[in-house]
Amino acid sequence: MRIERIEAIPYAIPYTRPLKFASGQVTTADHVLIRVYTDTDICGIADTPPRPYTYGETQDSIVSVVTKIFAPQLIGLDPLDRSKVQQILRRTVNNPTAKGALDIALWDLIGISLGTPVHKLLGGFTDSMRVSHMLGFKPAAELLDEALEFRSVHGINTFKLKTGRRPLELDIEACRVLREGLGDGTEIYLDANRGWTANEAMEVLNRTEDLGLSMLEEPCDAGENLGRRRLVQHSKIPIVGDESMSTLGDVSRELLSGGSNAVCIKTARSGFTEAQQILGLCEGLGVDVTMGNQIDTQVGSLATIAFGAAFEHSSRRAGELSNFLDMSDDLLAEPLQIVDGAIRVRDVPGVGAEIDPDKLAKYRQD
Template sequence: MKIERIEVIPYSIPYTHPLKFASGEVANADHVLVRVHTDDGVVGVADAPPRPYTYGETQESIGTIIEKTFAPQLTGLEIVDREQIHAVMRRTIHNQVAKGAVDIAVWDAIGKTLRTPVHKLLGGYTDRMRVSHMLGFRPAQELLDEALRFGEQYGITTFKLKVGRRPLSLDVEACHVLREGLGEDVELYLDANRGWTANEALEVLRRTEGLGLTMLEEPCDAKEALSRRRLVDKSPIPVVGDESVPTAGDASRELLSGGCNAICIKTARSGFTEATEILGLCTGLGVDVTMGNQIDTQIGSLATVTFGAAHEATSRRAGELSNFLDMADDLLADPLRIIDGTISVRDLPGVGAEIDEDKLAAYRLS
C-alpha cells in the first residue's frame, strides 16, 4: 500500500456561461486531475481547481509543485501514513489546492484499498446533502429566472448570491428582486468575495434589513482588521470567513481576532484531513460551518458531498454543490444527479469518482 507514483493531468472544459464575481470570472474549467498510484494497483483520484485570483495557484504551478516537489518526497510512503504525508507537504508553504488534491486522492486510495466508502471512514453521519446554488453577477431579473429554473428543475431551495459590486445598488436590487420573486421559504445568503469595504458591507446590511438573509460571506479583505471586527460586532447575521481561512491556523486567527464568526470549509483547498481539523476547531468553539464551492467540477462536488455528509455539523446547511451544471461537460463516468434538492454520496469504495477515460483523452492538455 505504498505510493508508487503521482500523476498530474491538466485539462480544460468550457462553461456554458461564465460565472462572474467580485474577485474574478471563470469561463473554462482549467483544472488538474491528480492520481495517486499505489504499488498494489490502486489509483486514488482528485480534482485540483486553480484559482490564481484567490490563492495564487495556476494550472501550471499545481502540476509543477506536485510533480517536482511532492511526488519525489511522497513516493514510497504508505498511503495510510497520512501524518507523514502531510509533514512532507507542510515543508512547502501555501499551495493549498495542490496539497488538498493530493490528500483527497490519498483518501480515495485508502478507501479503495479497504473497500470502504470514504464518507464512512470520515464519519458516515448521513448519505446526502442539500444543495445550494451560486448565482453570479447578472441583472436582477436574470438571477431570479435562473433561481426559479433551478428550483423547479432540481428542487433547490437555497441560493448564494455573489455580490461585491459597485455601485452597491446593483446588489441591493438583486437581493430585493430575489426575495420578492422566490418567497420567504427560500434561503438566501450573500458572498462578496472581498469586493466591498467593511463599511460598505454595513450599508448593504442596512438596505437589505428585513429580507431574511442568513449569512454574509467574506465581505471585505481580512487585512481590514479593525473595520471588519466592527462589522462582525454589528452584523445581525453570521459573517463567514472563506478566502481568509484556507487552513486551520487561519481559521483560528480570524475567529479569535473577531474577523468572522462562521467558517466556510472547502475540500478543494484543504483536502479531507485539514478540513477535519478546521471542523473540529469550529465544533469545539460552537461556530457554524458551511461547505463551500470552488466552482468545482462533478469530481470536486462529489468530494464536497463525501466530506459534508460524513459529519453532523457540515450537513446542517445546504452545501454549494451545483455549479458543475454550468459546464459543457465533465469527466465522471457516472454523472452526479440532483434529486429533490439533494446529492447523494457514492456507496462505493473510496470517493466514487470513476473517470470517463475517453472524455479525459478529449479534454486533456498534455
C-alpha cells in the same frame, strides 16, 4: 501499500454558463486531475481548481508543484501514514488546492483498499446533502430566472448570491428581486469575495435588513482588521470567512481575532484531513460552517459531498454543490444527479469518482 507514482493532468472544459464574481470569473475549467498510484494497482483520484486570484495557483504551477516538489517526497510512503504526508505537504508554503487534492486522492485510495466508502471512513453521519446553488453577477431579472429554474428543475431552495459590486444598489436590488420572486421560504445568503470595504458591507446589511438574508461571506478584505471586526460585532447575521481562512491556522486566527464568526470549509483547498481539523475547531467553538464550492467539477463536488455528509456539523446547512451544472461536460463517468434539492454520496469504496477515459483523452491539455 506504497505510493508508486503521481500524475497531474491538466485539462480544460468550457463553461456553458460562465460565472463572474467580485474577485474574478471562470469561462473554462482549466483544472488539473490528480491520480496517485500505489504498488497494489489501486489509484486515488482528485481534482484541483487553479484560482490565481484567490490562492496564486495556476494550472502550470499545480502540475509543477505536484510533480516536481510533492511527488518525489511522497513516493515510497505508506498512504495510511497520513500525518507523515501532512508534515511533508506543510513544509512547502501555500499551494492549497495542490495539497488538498493529494490528500483527497490518498483518502480515496485508502477507502478503495479497505473496500469502504470514504464518507463512512470519515464519519458516516448521513448519505446525502442538501444543495445550495451559487448565482454569479447578472442583471437582477436574470438572477431570478436562474434561481426559479434551479428551484423548479432541481428542487434547490438555497441560493448564494455573488455580490461585492459597486454601486451597492446593484446588489441590493438583486437581493430584493430574489426575495420578492422566491418568497420567504427560500434561503438566500451573500458572498462579496472582498469586493466591498467593511463600511460598504455594513451599509448593504442595513439596507437589506428586511430581506431575511442568512449569512454574508467575505464582505471585505480580512486585512481591514478594525472595520471587519466592527462589522462582525454589529451584524445580525453570521459573517463567513472563506478565502481569508484557507488553513487551520488562518481559521483559528480569524475566529479568535473576531474577523469572522462562521467558516466556509472547502475540501478543494483543505483536503479531508485539514477540513476535519477545521470542522472540529468550529464545532468546539460553536461556530457554524458551510460546505463551500471552489466552482468545482463533478469530481470536486463528489469530494465535498463525501466530506460534508460524513459529519453532523458539516451537513446541517445546504452545501454548495451544483455549479458543475454550469459546465459543458465533465470527466466523471457516471454524472452526479440532484434529486429533490439533494445529492447522495456514492455507496462504493473510496470517494467514487470514476473517470471516463474518452472524456479525459478529449479534454487533456498535455
